[in-house]
Amino acid sequence: MKYLFLFCFSVGTLLLSAQNETYQIEENRSNPGAKADYLVGDIIYVPFKNQLYKSHFDKELMQYNQLDYNELRDALQKGLEQSVAQACDSNYTMVSLGSHQSRMKEDRNILHEALKYDYKMVPTETNGEEDGAKEKVNALMSRFKSKGGSKKREGTYIEDGQIKSNTNQGNKYMSVYLEDKDILKVFAASYNNSYVLSMNQFEFVVPATADPIQLQTGHYKRNLVVHYSFLNKQGKEVKGGKAIVEVPSDVLSMDEITGVYLAEMGRKITQSLPQPKHEPQIER
Numbered sequence: 001m002k003y004l005f006l007f008c009f010s011v012g013t014l015l016l017s018a019q020n021e022t023y024q025i026e027e028n029r030s031n032p033g034a035k036a037d038y039l040v041g042d043i044i045y046v047p048f049k050n051q052l053y054k055s056h057f058d059k060e061l062m063q064y065n066q067l068d069y070n071e072l073r074d075a076l077q078k079g080l081e082q083s084v085a086q087a088c089d090s091n092y093t094m095v096s097l098g099s100h101q102s103r104m105k106e107d108r109n110i111l112h113e114a115l116k117y118d119y120k121m122v123p124t125e126t127n128g129e130e131d132g133a134k135e136k137v138n139a140l141m142s143r144f145k146s147k148g149g150s151k152k153r154e155g156t157y158i159e160d161g162q163i164k165s166n167t168n169q170g171n172k173y174m175s176v177y178l179e180d181k182d183i184l185k186v187f188a189a190s191y192n193n194s195y196v197l198s199m200n201q202f203e204f205v206v207p208a209t210a211d212p213i214q215l216q217t218g219h220y221k222r223n224l225v226v227h228y229s230f231l232n233k234q235g236k237e238v239k240g241g242k243a244i245v246e247v248p249s250d251v252l253s254m255d256e257i258t259g260v261y262l263a264e265m266g267r268k269i270t271q272s273l274p275q276p277k278h279e280p281q282i283e284r
Contacts, residue, residue, distance in 0.1 A: 039104075040192040041095035042276065045084060046111050047077055048199040048226075052174075055204040057222065064252040072254075079258030080199065080226065083266025091276050095191050107187070114183050115198060120175040122241050173242035174200045174227040181235030188233050195238075197273075201227040204247075221246040224261055230273055243268040 053073050055061070062072050081098045088094050097108035176198050178184065187193065203225040206215070214220035223244055230239040245265045251257060 041093040045096040046198040087266040087270040
Protein backbone atom coordinates (compact mmCIF):
# COMPACT_ATOMS: atom_id res chain seq x y z
CA MET A 1 0.00 0.00 0.00
CA LYS A 2 2.86 2.31 0.90
CA TYR A 3 4.54 1.77 -2.52
CA LEU A 4 1.24 2.25 -4.34
CA PHE A 5 0.83 5.63 -2.60
CA LEU A 6 4.37 6.71 -3.55
CA PHE A 7 3.81 5.63 -7.17
CA CYS A 8 0.54 7.61 -7.42
CA PHE A 9 2.18 10.65 -5.84
CA SER A 10 5.12 10.52 -8.32
CA VAL A 11 2.83 10.19 -11.35
CA GLY A 12 0.68 13.08 -10.13
CA THR A 13 3.75 15.29 -9.69
CA LEU A 14 4.99 14.49 -13.22
CA LEU A 15 1.60 15.24 -14.75
CA LEU A 16 1.37 18.54 -12.90
CA SER A 17 4.90 19.48 -14.01
CA ALA A 18 4.11 18.64 -17.64
CA GLN A 19 0.89 20.66 -17.47
CA ASN A 20 2.74 23.69 -16.07
CA GLU A 21 5.41 23.44 -18.78
CA THR A 22 2.77 23.28 -21.52
CA TYR A 23 1.01 26.30 -20.05
CA GLN A 24 4.27 28.24 -19.96
CA ILE A 25 5.03 27.45 -23.60
CA GLU A 26 1.62 28.63 -24.76
CA GLU A 27 1.83 31.70 -22.53
CA ASN A 28 5.24 32.64 -23.90
CA ARG A 29 3.96 32.85 -27.46
CA SER A 30 2.69 36.31 -26.57
CA ASN A 31 4.52 36.98 -23.32
CA PRO A 32 8.16 37.99 -23.87
CA GLY A 33 10.48 37.53 -20.94
CA ALA A 34 8.53 34.69 -19.33
CA LYS A 35 10.45 31.94 -17.57
CA ALA A 36 10.10 28.89 -19.80
CA ASP A 37 13.17 27.29 -21.35
CA TYR A 38 11.48 26.79 -24.72
CA LEU A 39 10.18 29.79 -26.64
CA VAL A 40 8.88 30.16 -30.16
CA GLY A 41 7.31 33.05 -32.06
CA ASP A 42 6.83 34.73 -35.44
CA ILE A 43 9.17 37.57 -34.47
CA ILE A 44 12.42 37.72 -32.52
CA TYR A 45 12.55 41.09 -30.75
CA VAL A 46 16.05 42.54 -30.33
CA PRO A 47 16.35 45.39 -27.79
CA PHE A 48 18.59 48.36 -28.51
CA LYS A 49 22.20 48.32 -27.32
CA ASN A 50 22.90 50.26 -24.14
CA GLN A 51 25.39 52.37 -26.10
CA LEU A 52 22.62 53.44 -28.50
CA TYR A 53 20.46 55.01 -25.81
CA LYS A 54 20.45 58.82 -25.88
CA SER A 55 18.49 61.13 -23.63
CA HIS A 56 18.67 64.86 -22.86
CA PHE A 57 16.49 64.50 -19.76
CA ASP A 58 18.11 61.78 -17.66
CA LYS A 59 18.92 64.00 -14.70
CA GLU A 60 15.38 65.28 -14.08
CA LEU A 61 13.81 61.89 -14.83
CA MET A 62 16.18 60.15 -12.42
CA GLN A 63 15.45 62.70 -9.70
CA TYR A 64 11.67 62.62 -10.16
CA ASN A 65 11.40 58.81 -10.28
CA GLN A 66 14.14 58.07 -7.74
CA LEU A 67 16.08 55.92 -10.20
CA ASP A 68 19.74 55.71 -11.09
CA TYR A 69 20.94 55.93 -14.70
CA ASN A 70 20.89 52.20 -15.42
CA GLU A 71 17.48 51.74 -13.81
CA LEU A 72 16.03 54.57 -15.88
CA ARG A 73 17.45 53.27 -19.15
CA ASP A 74 16.31 49.71 -18.35
CA ALA A 75 12.80 50.93 -17.47
CA LEU A 76 12.49 52.65 -20.85
CA GLN A 77 13.94 49.57 -22.53
CA LYS A 78 11.43 47.26 -20.84
CA GLY A 79 8.55 49.66 -21.42
CA LEU A 80 9.27 49.75 -25.15
CA GLU A 81 9.54 45.98 -25.33
CA GLN A 82 6.21 45.42 -23.54
CA SER A 83 4.47 48.06 -25.65
CA VAL A 84 5.62 46.47 -28.91
CA ALA A 85 4.64 43.00 -27.66
CA GLN A 86 1.13 44.15 -26.74
CA ALA A 87 0.66 45.99 -30.04
CA CYS A 88 1.93 42.96 -32.02
CA ASP A 89 -0.30 40.50 -30.20
CA SER A 90 -3.19 40.53 -32.69
CA ASN A 91 -0.97 39.84 -35.74
CA TYR A 92 2.26 38.23 -34.57
CA THR A 93 3.61 36.17 -31.71
CA MET A 94 6.87 37.52 -30.32
CA VAL A 95 9.91 36.19 -28.49
CA SER A 96 12.00 38.86 -26.80
CA LEU A 97 15.75 38.61 -26.37
CA GLY A 98 15.39 41.25 -23.67
CA SER A 99 14.81 38.45 -21.18
CA HIS A 100 17.35 37.92 -18.38
CA GLN A 101 17.45 34.17 -19.00
CA SER A 102 20.99 33.06 -19.76
CA ARG A 103 20.04 31.57 -23.14
CA MET A 104 18.27 34.74 -24.25
CA LYS A 105 21.10 36.98 -23.08
CA GLU A 106 23.60 34.87 -24.98
CA ASP A 107 21.53 35.01 -28.17
CA ARG A 108 21.02 38.76 -27.74
CA ASN A 109 24.76 39.29 -27.49
CA ILE A 110 25.34 37.16 -30.60
CA LEU A 111 22.88 39.24 -32.64
CA HIS A 112 24.19 42.54 -31.26
CA GLU A 113 27.67 41.52 -32.40
CA ALA A 114 26.46 40.37 -35.82
CA LEU A 115 24.32 43.41 -36.66
CA LYS A 116 26.00 46.24 -38.55
CA TYR A 117 24.65 49.78 -38.45
CA ASP A 118 24.14 52.27 -41.25
CA TYR A 119 22.06 55.40 -41.83
CA LYS A 120 19.39 55.29 -44.54
CA MET A 121 16.77 57.68 -45.82
CA VAL A 122 13.43 57.18 -44.10
CA PRO A 123 11.19 55.50 -46.69
CA THR A 124 8.07 57.26 -47.87
CA GLU A 125 4.72 55.53 -48.11
CA THR A 126 4.46 54.74 -51.83
CA ASN A 127 3.47 51.82 -53.99
CA GLY A 128 5.95 49.30 -55.36
CA GLU A 129 6.27 50.88 -58.81
CA GLU A 130 7.09 54.29 -57.35
CA ASP A 131 9.66 52.75 -55.01
CA GLY A 132 11.33 50.94 -57.92
CA ALA A 133 11.48 54.12 -59.99
CA LYS A 134 12.95 56.10 -57.11
CA GLU A 135 15.62 53.45 -56.52
CA LYS A 136 16.70 53.71 -60.16
CA VAL A 137 16.83 57.51 -59.97
CA ASN A 138 18.82 57.39 -56.74
CA ALA A 139 21.27 54.91 -58.27
CA LEU A 140 21.82 57.16 -61.29
CA MET A 141 22.26 60.22 -59.08
CA SER A 142 24.74 58.32 -56.94
CA ARG A 143 26.82 57.43 -60.00
CA PHE A 144 26.71 61.00 -61.24
CA LYS A 145 27.87 62.37 -57.89
CA SER A 146 30.65 59.79 -57.60
CA LYS A 147 32.09 60.97 -60.94
CA GLY A 148 32.05 64.57 -59.80
CA GLY A 149 34.12 63.96 -56.71
CA SER A 150 34.40 62.03 -53.47
CA LYS A 151 31.49 61.82 -51.06
CA LYS A 152 31.55 64.39 -48.27
CA ARG A 153 31.88 63.09 -44.74
CA GLU A 154 28.87 63.61 -42.54
CA GLY A 155 28.89 65.04 -39.03
CA THR A 156 31.54 67.14 -37.28
CA TYR A 157 35.16 66.21 -37.95
CA ILE A 158 38.72 67.62 -38.18
CA GLU A 159 40.29 68.10 -41.59
CA ASP A 160 43.57 69.92 -42.33
CA GLY A 161 43.72 71.01 -38.70
CA GLN A 162 40.30 72.70 -38.85
CA ILE A 163 36.94 71.70 -37.43
CA LYS A 164 34.42 71.12 -40.19
CA SER A 165 30.76 70.22 -40.07
CA ASN A 166 28.58 68.65 -42.70
CA THR A 167 25.07 67.92 -41.45
CA ASN A 168 22.92 65.07 -42.70
CA GLN A 169 20.77 66.09 -45.62
CA GLY A 170 17.31 64.56 -45.51
CA ASN A 171 15.40 62.51 -43.00
CA LYS A 172 17.50 59.49 -42.02
CA TYR A 173 17.20 56.60 -39.61
CA MET A 174 19.68 54.11 -38.21
CA SER A 175 19.26 50.82 -40.06
CA VAL A 176 20.89 47.42 -39.54
CA TYR A 177 22.15 44.71 -41.86
CA LEU A 178 23.97 41.39 -41.57
CA GLU A 179 27.17 40.45 -43.38
CA ASP A 180 26.69 36.82 -42.31
CA LYS A 181 23.03 36.11 -43.05
CA ASP A 182 23.36 32.40 -42.25
CA ILE A 183 23.15 33.27 -38.57
CA LEU A 184 19.41 33.87 -39.01
CA LYS A 185 18.95 30.26 -40.15
CA VAL A 186 20.30 29.12 -36.80
CA PHE A 187 17.88 31.40 -34.94
CA ALA A 188 14.95 30.30 -37.12
CA ALA A 189 15.70 26.66 -36.31
CA SER A 190 15.73 27.49 -32.61
CA TYR A 191 12.81 29.93 -32.31
CA ASN A 192 10.75 29.03 -35.39
CA ASN A 193 10.61 32.73 -36.26
CA SER A 194 10.04 34.31 -39.67
CA TYR A 195 11.28 37.81 -38.80
CA VAL A 196 13.65 39.79 -36.61
CA LEU A 197 12.48 43.14 -35.23
CA SER A 198 15.51 45.13 -34.12
CA MET A 199 15.33 48.29 -32.04
CA ASN A 200 18.42 50.06 -33.37
CA GLN A 201 18.50 53.32 -31.42
CA PHE A 202 16.44 54.97 -28.68
CA GLU A 203 16.35 58.75 -28.23
CA PHE A 204 14.53 61.07 -25.82
CA VAL A 205 15.55 64.48 -27.09
CA VAL A 206 14.78 68.12 -27.69
CA PRO A 207 13.37 68.33 -31.24
CA ALA A 208 15.50 70.20 -33.75
CA THR A 209 12.48 72.35 -34.65
CA ALA A 210 11.80 73.45 -31.04
CA ASP A 211 10.96 77.14 -30.67
CA PRO A 212 13.74 79.01 -28.75
CA ILE A 213 11.18 80.96 -26.69
CA GLN A 214 9.42 77.74 -25.68
CA LEU A 215 12.76 76.23 -24.72
CA GLN A 216 13.45 79.17 -22.41
CA THR A 217 10.09 78.81 -20.68
CA GLY A 218 10.41 75.02 -20.49
CA HIS A 219 7.03 74.44 -22.14
CA TYR A 220 7.65 72.43 -25.30
CA LYS A 221 7.16 68.97 -26.73
CA ARG A 222 9.97 66.48 -26.30
CA ASN A 223 10.57 63.72 -28.83
CA LEU A 224 10.73 60.02 -28.12
CA VAL A 225 12.42 58.53 -31.19
CA VAL A 226 12.97 54.84 -31.97
CA HIS A 227 14.93 53.68 -35.02
CA TYR A 228 14.01 50.12 -36.03
CA SER A 229 14.46 47.45 -38.72
CA PHE A 230 12.23 44.51 -39.63
CA LEU A 231 14.27 41.72 -41.24
CA ASN A 232 13.09 38.48 -42.83
CA LYS A 233 14.83 35.12 -42.41
CA GLN A 234 17.06 35.88 -45.39
CA GLY A 235 18.38 39.00 -43.65
CA LYS A 236 16.63 41.46 -45.96
CA GLU A 237 15.18 44.57 -44.37
CA VAL A 238 11.55 44.45 -45.45
CA LYS A 239 10.64 47.49 -43.35
CA GLY A 240 12.56 50.12 -41.44
CA GLY A 241 12.33 53.68 -40.25
CA LYS A 242 11.96 55.75 -37.14
CA ALA A 243 8.87 56.31 -35.05
CA ILE A 244 8.42 59.62 -33.21
CA VAL A 245 6.10 60.36 -30.29
CA GLU A 246 5.80 63.80 -28.72
CA VAL A 247 5.85 64.05 -24.92
CA PRO A 248 4.95 67.26 -23.01
CA SER A 249 7.89 68.64 -21.03
CA ASP A 250 5.95 68.48 -17.76
CA VAL A 251 5.45 64.68 -18.02
CA LEU A 252 8.14 63.12 -15.86
CA SER A 253 6.43 60.08 -14.34
CA MET A 254 7.81 56.82 -15.73
CA ASP A 255 4.39 55.23 -15.28
CA GLU A 256 2.88 57.83 -17.58
CA ILE A 257 5.76 57.78 -20.06
CA THR A 258 5.63 54.00 -20.43
CA GLY A 259 1.87 53.58 -20.05
CA VAL A 260 0.85 56.33 -22.48
CA TYR A 261 3.68 57.47 -24.73
CA LEU A 262 5.69 54.25 -25.15
CA ALA A 263 2.37 52.45 -25.68
CA GLU A 264 1.73 54.84 -28.58
CA MET A 265 5.28 54.16 -29.80
CA GLY A 266 4.60 50.43 -29.81
CA ARG A 267 1.46 50.94 -31.88
CA LYS A 268 3.27 53.17 -34.38
CA ILE A 269 6.04 50.64 -34.92
CA THR A 270 3.76 47.62 -35.29
CA GLN A 271 1.30 49.44 -37.56
CA SER A 272 4.14 50.08 -39.99
CA LEU A 273 4.98 46.37 -40.27
CA PRO A 274 3.62 44.26 -43.14
CA GLN A 275 0.56 42.19 -42.37
CA PRO A 276 1.37 38.50 -41.81
CA LYS A 277 0.48 36.10 -44.58
CA HIS A 278 -1.94 33.54 -43.23
CA GLU A 279 -2.71 30.28 -44.94
CA PRO A 280 -6.21 30.35 -46.51
CA GLN A 281 -8.74 28.37 -44.53
CA ILE A 282 -10.34 25.40 -46.30
CA GLU A 283 -14.09 25.26 -46.00
CA ARG A 284 -15.49 21.92 -44.91
